[in-house]
Amino acid sequence: MNKEELKSAITGILPEATFDESGELLNVIVPSSGFLQFMTNLMSKKEFDMNYLYCLTCIDWKDHFMMVYHLLSRNHKHEFVVKVKLENRDQAEIETVCGIWKTAELLEREVFDLFGVTFLHHPDLRRLFLDEDWPGFPLRKDYVDENMIEI
Template sequence: MESGPEKSEISVDSTQPKEQTPSPLVAAFQREHPDWVKEIIYALGETTVVVPREHILEVCSFLKTWPESRFDFLADICGADRGVEEEPRFEVNYHLFSTTKYHRWRLKVVLNEEDTHVSSVTGIWRTANWHERETYDLFGVIFDGHPDLRRILLPEDWQGYSLRKDFPLRGYEPYSLK
């Protein structure tokens, strides 16, 4: 993300306007709660706010009710693995949407491999339930306070977390129903 598109050699015309200046909303948010914002990234017309892990619950409940943002709709939660060598290794992305203001933000929490715990936001949006179960299932991110943190797509006795970069594409061994 930080390296930016201009480093690439690809010769396609980047005629689309890229938002590089902070939007008033993000600036206001940062003014209000500077310690909740680790970093703000604008790229490709999208706003990403990197949030310290310990503040994610407060940030989400604040953004849901803050009259300026009104992010009442959690579109998606998805994990990402930056690579085995990277530190911090994992990301959890929260895609927020407002059903009244029609704008979108991405909140990002980064996690170290040794400590993949993050607070669950199921108490704020109930839709987070299955998204968090999926992220737990595929990346092994543990959502503290989740009411029912079980595997969702893979069988309960599955070994490992399949979307991690060090998990081989075809698995370790053929899975059999014991």
């Protein structure tokens, strides 16, 4: 499907979705309430068949977090980006997508480790790179490392 067809098909299953076409890839911004059902549909519905999650990350926009999911269909060869805005920075949480794409398990652990986003119903949510007692979340913009030396 091309961008226009994708847009109308996505509106068909989730009318609340909004679009951002300024970049190279189509961005779909989704409210966090219907998020898990939407992602399950993208995987199971034959017209989407988004079976390949190749990049999962988070962006810290200082007043909110933005979760970013890059999806590709290996059969239809179309791709787009799903974004979810997390308003509450102190208690950022979102449903896990481990059950849909197995690769998400480690990727979500990385985001939990470095951003402090909690993934609900994740089978094994622990820090990935850093020690369990590491203070703070390094990839947040307000993170201060006391041992860092400015040159």
